[in-house]
Amino acid sequence: xxxxxxxxxxxxFAPLVGVLVILLIPNGRxxxxxxxxxxxxxxxxxxxxFLLAQFDSTNPALQMVERRAWFSLAGVEIxxxxxxDGLSVLLVLLTTFLTPIAILSTxxxxxxxxxxxxxxxxxxxxxxxxxxxxxxxxxxxxxxEFTLVPMYFLIGIWGGPRRVYAAIKFFLYTMAGSILMLxxxxxxxxxxxxxxVPDLIxxxxxxxxxxxxxxxxxxxxxxxxxxMWPLHSWLPDAHVEAPTAGSVILAGVLLKMGTYGxxxxxxxxxxxxxxxxxxxxxxxxxxxxxxxxxxxxxQKDVKKLVxxxxxxxxxxxxxxxxxxxxxxxxxxxxxxxxxxxxxxxLFIIVGMIxxxxxxxxxxxxxxxxxxxxxxxxxxxxxxLSSMGLPGLNGFVGEFTILLGSFGxxxxxxxxxxxxxxxxxxxxxxxxxxxxxxxxxxxxDKEENxxxxxxxxxxxxxxxxLLVFIFWIGLYPKPxxxxxxxxxxxxxxxxxxxxxxxx
Amino acid sequence: MLLEDLLSILPLVIVAGWATILVIxxxxxxxxxxxxxxxxxxxxxVAAAVAAILQFGQSKTLFGGMLLLDGxxxxxxxxxxxxxxxxxxxxxxxxxxREIERGEYYTLLMFSISGMMLMSMAGDLIVIFxxxxxxxxxxxxxxxxxxxxxxxxxxxxxxxxxGAFASGFMVYGIALIFGTxxxxxxxxxxxxxxxxxxxxxxxxxxxxxxxxxxxxxVAAVPFHMWTPDVYVGAPTSVTAFMSVGAKAGGFAALLxxxxxxxxxxxxxxxxxxxxxxxxxxxxxxxxxxxxxxIKRMLAYSSIAHAGYIFxxxxxxxxxxxxxxxxxGALFYxxxxxxxxxxxxxxxxxxxxxxxxxxEIDDYAGLGKRRPIMALAMALFMLSFTGVxxxxxxxxxFYLFRAAIDANLIWLALVGVITSLISAYYYLRVVVVxxxxxxxxxxxxxxxxxxxxxxxxxxxxxxxVLPSPLLALAHMAELIRL
Numbered sequence: 001x002x003x004x005x006x007x008x009x010x011x012x013f014a015p016l017v018g019v020l021v022i023l024l025i026p027n028g029r030x031x032x033x034x035x036x037x038x039x040x041x042x043x044x045x046x047x048x049x050f051l052l053a054q055f056d057s058t059n060p061a062l063q064m065v066e067r068r069a070w071f072s073l074a075g076v077e078i079x080x081x082x083x084x085d086g087l088s089v090l091l092v093l094l095t096t097f098l099t100p101i102a103i104l105s106t107x108x109x110x111x112x113x114x115x116x117x118x119x120x121x122x123x124x125x126x127x128x129x130x131x132x133x134x135x136x137x138x139x140x141x142x143x144x145e146f147t148l149v150p151m152y153f154l155i156g157i158w159g160g161p162r163r164v165y166a167a168i169k170f171f172l173y174t175m176a177g178s179i180l181m182l183x184x185x186x187x188x189x190x191x192x193x194x195x196x197v198p199d200l201i202x203x204x205x206x207x208x209x210x211x212x213x214x215x216x217x218x219x220x221x222x223x224x225x226x227x228m229w230p231l232h233s234w235l236p237d238a239h240v241e242a243p244t245a246g247s248v249i250l251a252g253v254l255l256k257m258g259t260y261g262x263x264x265x266x267x268x269x270x271x272x273x274x275x276x277x278x279x280x281x282x283x284x285x286x287x288x289x290x291x292x293x294x295x296x297x298x299q300k301d302v303k304k305l306v307x308x309x310x311x312x313x314x315x316x317x318x319x320x321x322x323x324x325x326x327x328x329x330x331x332x333x334x335x336x337x338x339x340x341x342x343x344x345x346l347f348i349i350v351g352m353i354x355x356x357x358x359x360x361x362x363x364x365x366x367x368x369x370x371x372x373x374x375x376x377x378x379x380x381x382x383x384l385s386s387m388g389l390p391g392l393n394g395f396v397g398e399f400t401i402l403l404g405s406f407g408x409x410x411x412x413x414x415x416x417x418x419x420x421x422x423x424x425x426x427x428x429x430x431x432x433x434x435x436x437x438x439x440x441x442x443x444d445k446e447e448n449x450x451x452x453x454x455x456x457x458x459x460x461x462x463x464x465l466l467v468f469i470f471w472i473g474l475y476p477k478p479x480x481x482x483x484x485x486x487x488x489x490x491x492x493x494x495x496x497x498x499x500x501x502x
Numbered sequence: 503m504l505l506e507d508l509l510s511i512l513p514l515v516i517v518a519g520w521a522t523i524l525v526i527x528x529x530x531x532x533x534x535x536x537x538x539x540x541x542x543x544x545x546x547x548v549a550a551a552v553a554a555i556l557q558f559g560q561s562k563t564l565f566g567g568m569l570l571l572d573g574x575x576x577x578x579x580x581x582x583x584x585x586x587x588x589x590x591x592x593x594x595x596x597x598x599x600r601e602i603e604r605g606e607y608y609t610l611l612m613f614s615i616s617g618m619m620l621m622s623m624a625g626d627l628i629v630i631f632x633x634x635x636x637x638x639x640x641x642x643x644x645x646x647x648x649x650x651x652x653x654x655x656x657x658x659x660x661x662x663x664x665g666a667f668a669s670g671f672m673v674y675g676i677a678l679i680f681g682t683x684x685x686x687x688x689x690x691x692x693x694x695x696x697x698x699x700x701x702x703x704x705x706x707x708x709x710x711x712x713x714x715x716x717x718x719x720v721a722a723v724p725f726h727m728w729t730p731d732v733y734v735g736a737p738t739s740v741t742a743f744m745s746v747g748a749k750a751g752g753f754a755a756l757l758x759x760x761x762x763x764x765x766x767x768x769x770x771x772x773x774x775x776x777x778x779x780x781x782x783x784x785x786x787x788x789x790x791x792x793x794x795x796i797k798r799m800l801a802y803s804s805i806a807h808a809g810y811i812f813x814x815x816x817x818x819x820x821x822x823x824x825x826x827x828x829x830g831a832l833f834y835x836x837x838x839x840x841x842x843x844x845x846x847x848x849x850x851x852x853x854x855x856x857x858x859x860x861e862i863d864d865y866a867g868l869g870k871r872r873p874i875m876a877l878a879m880a881l882f883m884l885s886f887t888g889v890x891x892x893x894x895x896x897x898x899f900y901l902f903r904a905a906i907d908a909n910l911i912w913l914a915l916v917g918v919i920t921s922l923i924s925a926y927y928y929l930r931v932v933v934v935x936x937x938x939x940x941x942x943x944x945x946x947x948x949x950x951x952x953x954x955x956x957x958x959x960x961x962x963x964x965x966v967l968p969s970p971l972l973a974l975a976h977m978a979e980l981i982r983l
Contacts, residue, residue, distance in 0.1 A: 179918035
């Protein structure tokens with residue numbers, strides 16, 4: 001197989017090589033296993049950079065397409081069909097970028113059953129990258145469901161005290177949504193005799209009322225994954241119980257699979273339904289923003305606070321996407337990346353303090369800045385990024401989203417954008433509140449007086465994230481230009497649909 | 503003519519004939535060397551399997567329509583013979599461990615297989631009945647093979663009495679059909695129905711009674727009552743084979759009879775089978791949640807899977823969907839056979855000599871103690887649930903597709919929702935194996951292990967590359983009567 005012709009296969013399945021090698025290493029040689037996992041994930045990252053170099057950002061179409069017949073079921077060809085475009089390229093990079101960082105964060109935290117941990121982690125990476133690259137609905141569904149399995153084990157084996165409950169809840173919730181999507185996929189396959197997404201977009205002429213049903217079936221899967229209010233209740237459990245690296249990937253990438261699903265499938269496949277339902281999606285998104293923020297404020301456990309803040313932040317993403325105009329969608333996609341970076345960093349930060357103190361209660365801390373200045377400074381940057389301070393990445397994303405939703409024809413009212421803006425203020429309140437409780441004031445707890453500041457490995461874990469937090473905040477143009485043509489193309493599909501609705 | 507017909511049923515002749523001879527040979531094999539009987543039985547099955555594979559693709563009517571050889575029959579014969587081989591491999595060490603090793607185990611198994619093979623070829627209601635008895639009676643005996651243990655005897659008696667009852671229904675049904683159509687051949691029934699203006703009411707009643715009899719065999723709700731007790735009481739190696747073979751045998755008759763011979767009555771059996779499918783999926787999965795014994799759990803799970811396969815029948819009642827529905831059912835039967843024999847293999851490995859070690863909680867710590875076996879079991883559980891990349895997922899995808907194609911969207915919805923329910927109890931096994939500490943004792947028998955590995959590889963490989971199995975199912979056409 002020629003490397004450059006099968007680039008997407010390589011980037012997806014590079015971690016599999018690592019898995020196979022790790023399986024051959026005997027138990028007990030933990031450090032070898034760790035380095036191998038690191039090498040495999042870095043290899044995938046290197047390939048994804050090569051992919052980026054090959055990527056033509058002026059071309060709105062799918063690129064580096066690999067399309068082969070896989071098997072035929074009941075006369076319908078099911079294809080191994082991978083492709084990347086402006087909607088997915090950043091998410092692929094985010095995945096391959098966060099995975100080595102997450103693995104690095106486990107260096108000291110995971111000491112039991114390291115081999116299995118790394119195997120599941122790399123398998124998870126395969127599933128996630130596959131989700132972002134698959135262009136055949138069947139193939140997509142396989143990757144989508146497959147991500148459940150390793151994540152279930154990661155939470156269930158290496159998680160906190162209520163890990164089994166959280167793992168099963170995670171599995172059942174997600175599966176509940178995806179089975180409805182499965183039925184919709186089957187229906188599409190029967191009606192149009194193809195599972196290839198570009199073909200379906202081009203040829204399928206789905207009547208409006210059926211579009212609504214299909215939209216809802218797909219949305220069930222994605223809304224649970226995002227998670228959108230009121231389907232979010234699995235998230236706090238999964239996050240709190242998951243090991244640090246699991247939380248990083250869960251928040252950083254897995255949740256994006258939901259929002260990505262909206263852009264890749266719901267909007268272009270069912271444009272009329274998307275236009276019609278946009279106000280309702282926006283309403284749920286805004287409720288999520290405000291609810292997530294309010295609940296975050298009430299948390300005493302830092303990890304729970306960050307988990308609920310995800311509900312709020314992803315509300316912004318959904319709001320942007322369903323503005324259905326270029327700014328909104330671009331902002332939404334960029335905010336997916338931003339949230340991956342900031343929240344990923346926040347979970348790593350929480351994990352670092354947990355490793356030292358084995359508690360995450362905010363009341364147990366205070367004045368940490370004096371004891372751990374490097375840690376404090378890095379946390380401050382990430383906190384400010386998460387609440388959307390100008391000059392950092394969060395601001396760029398949220399601002400673009402608000403801009404898009406404010407003028408959105410599809411949403412139809414600027415009230416949503418106005419309420420969402422209030423969410424930005426609430427984010428500042430709960431994030432700063434957390435920072436204050438942890439880092440400011442006197443060091444009044446005996447246990448906190450001798451805490452070690454970050455070591456070199458921990459600094460190396462966080463610095464790459466901080467680089468991108470600043471980069472996107474100060475100069476977001478290259479990121480926007482990667483996705484702009486594809487987003488324009490998507491919006492043009494919607495233009496015709498909204499004509500049909502009116 | 504007769505010779506040609508005999509040649510066409512060569513696989514069946516080999517199995518039945520060899521079993522008869524083996525009964526006698528076994529008398530001369532010393533008690534402590536019954537492995538020879540097992541090996542000879544396996545040899546017979548392999549020979550029959552070769553013959554069945556060579557026949558694949560032929561399509562003809564034999565013995566004046568009494569028997570039919572078509573892709574459908576060949577596909578199922580390969581399934582029965584493959585399952586039989588795995589069953590022998592699984593039984594060998596297990597019987598020795600339980601100290602119930604007797605040569606007739608293997609010959610009875612072969613007789614049962616010959617009944618199943620006959621069932622797949624049956625072109626006449628009488629043949630269906632004979633095949634049903636031929637496959638059932640050895641299973642009644644095998645269920646009681648662990649005598650004088652009361653559970654095993656109870657299982658045999660229960661299975662026998664309820665089975666005989668179901669056979670009674672079936673014979674009565676056949677009599678009623680014969681009474682209205684003056685024939686028992688499936689082709690004759692088809693013609694009689696086509697000639698008359700609508701299906702006579704008595705024939706409908708007869709068909710319903712036959713459905714009861716076969717519904718009993720495949721363990722469909724509401725004829726499933728025997729299943730949990732018999733599955734738990736019978737020696738585990740028997741249960742493993744029974745759950746695959748008897749079910750596939752029952753479906754062989756159901757599919758051929760309803761689709762090939764009774765298409766004119768589809769308006770009647772379509773809704774009936776639809777409700778049976780919905781009820782079976784729901785009850786099997788819901789009741790499985792409450793089980794703490796793995797044999798009992800797998801018994802309810804086998805009921806649930808009968809429900810999924812049953813979905814093919816109402817789908818096939820819609821003209822045009824029938825061929826794909828049959829293929830879907832056959833594919834699912836194969837997927838279920840692979841996954842199920844693998845899962846029972848793990849149960850066999852976990853069962854202690856005196857019959858303990860069958861609680862799900864006994865699996866605690868298996869993930870650490872026997873990582874590969876636990877991984878295989880986890881794979882089987884995911885395949886049962888229908889999570890990709892496993893063959894169980896492709897199977898469900900195929901069956902749900904047929905249901906949606908037949909516009910039975912609500913039935914497909916019941917299917918996916920009950921799959922979600924099933925995730926709960928299948929995952930519990932995974933939870934216990936990986937997430938609870940424990941030091942389980944397991945058997946490490948090479949033959950048994952190899953059946954588990956084989957099933958695990960099949961579950962995964964056919965989940966990623968289902969083409970060979972799909973091609974096989976594609977060739978499995980029902981002959982036109």
